Amino acid sequence: MLQKFKKHIAVNFPFLEGKKLLIAISGGVDSVVLTHLFSELNFDISLAHCNFKLREKESDLDEEFVIKLSQKTSNQIFTIIFNTDKFAKKNKLSTQIAARDLRYKWFKELVETHNFDYVLTAHHADDNLETFLINLTRGSGLDGFTGIPSVNGNIVRPLLAFSREEIINFATENNIEWREDKSNASTKYTRNKIRHQILPVLKEINPSLLETFSNTIENLKESAQIIEDRIEEISKKxxxxxxxxxxxxxxxxxxxxxxxxxxxxxxxxxxxxxxxxxxxxxxxxxxxxxxxxxxxxxxxxxxxxxxxRDFSTSPKITFKIEKNTLEITEPLHLSFKRVNEKSIGNKQIIYVSKELLEFPLIVRKWENGDYFFPAGMQGKKKLSKYFKDEKLSLLEKEQTWLLCNAKNEIIWVIGKRQDNRFLVQDTSKEIVKVSII
The missing domain is CATH 3.30.465 (Uridine Diphospho-n-acetylenolpyruvylglucosamine Reductase; domain 3)
Known part of the structure; x- marks a missing residue:
């Protein structure tokens, strides 16, 4: 298997050569074999192990095992302990989904902190088939039937071309020890039920099931690509x-x-x-x-x-701008600059008489009842009527910000229309240029 794996990496994952790799290791046979294979090929690897505290003492023994393995293979190791049950209950997640979320969030932190190029996981061909069957039972679109991706961003799965049987045989032939998760034998979980009760029957019907399935996956991926091309074409129209x-x-x-x-x-x-x-x-x-x-x-x-969806702001949130402020970056990027004269403006710039400004200025969202005196028009107008006349959608209305003075009078419907009351006059002594950056 080592030579087959070496060729597989050279052909399908040449970008891993010379890179800094992080292997997700549980202590099970799959991730342990993955570690040995990359160690044998002299790749620059480190190990990452999550103790989810789901199997009491067994979880701690898994952690001890992978620490000893890292010492044996002379690889750096990172470990972390999660209170998975507490996290799952707090976020209303299943235990398996909670463990996955915790694991990948931590991997991301390790990548950013230690500059790893890729994270390697030990998913293999049987995992791929099990996932396919799970999606089949739950109902899925084509995406659910194209298999686990071998590369997804910086997550790489080099063992997808190998069966569980090949992996176990390699471990056995090379006297490689691993930890057996007893929960894997339980048919309590859907994946285990498929693994122990469904797949043996399918493999009995078709001994070449994994090879046949691999061909099916490739055919489905090709069909998915045709759909993707068509959607790209339609999107432009x-x-x-x-x-x-x-x-x-x-x-x-x-x-x-x-x-x-x-x-x-x-x-x-x-x-x-x-x-x-x-x-x-x-x-x-x-x-x-x-x-x-x-x-x-x-x-x-x-x-x-x-x-x-905008989770950061609500209509009631306001941002204050004190006197002599030159620039703000929240909730949007505005600059305030004194100038000697105004030039031709546009929707991104207004000119205001400084003596008309009362500080602190306020930036806020619009509310029912707001009105202003639109520049170039006579009299005042409700903002709701102005929005309607401008044919703004609900989303555009919600994304509109107002620049107001200390009395909450509208100076500028930002990016759209200035208020008549704050226009530069011939008698203006100081002019402030307000710009969207």
């Missing part, structure tokens, strides 16, 4: 961007052969799950929206508007 908001043309979407399927492909990376509701959004009234954990999709006339 139906998606436009304005102020960090993606606009999906509803009429063009409805003209597609299967709008619901296209919507899934277009929006799946934004963590939406209610696909029937998203499809119904096409024919809903303006203002209806659907929220994912990271994004918001809003129906606005002839468009679906997609934006990131």
């Amino acid at each position: 139906i998606i436009s961007k304005k102020n960090e908001i993606l606009r999906f043309d509803i009429i063009k979407i409805q003209q597609l052969s299967n709008p619901k399927a296209y919507l899934y492909q277009l929006l799946k990376k934004y963590h939406f799950t209610e696909w029937n509701d998203i499809y119904n959004l096409l024919s809903s009234q303006s203002g209806k929206q659907i929220i994912s954990e990271t994004h918001r999709l809003l129906k606005d006339r002839d468009f679906l508007l997609l934006s990131k």
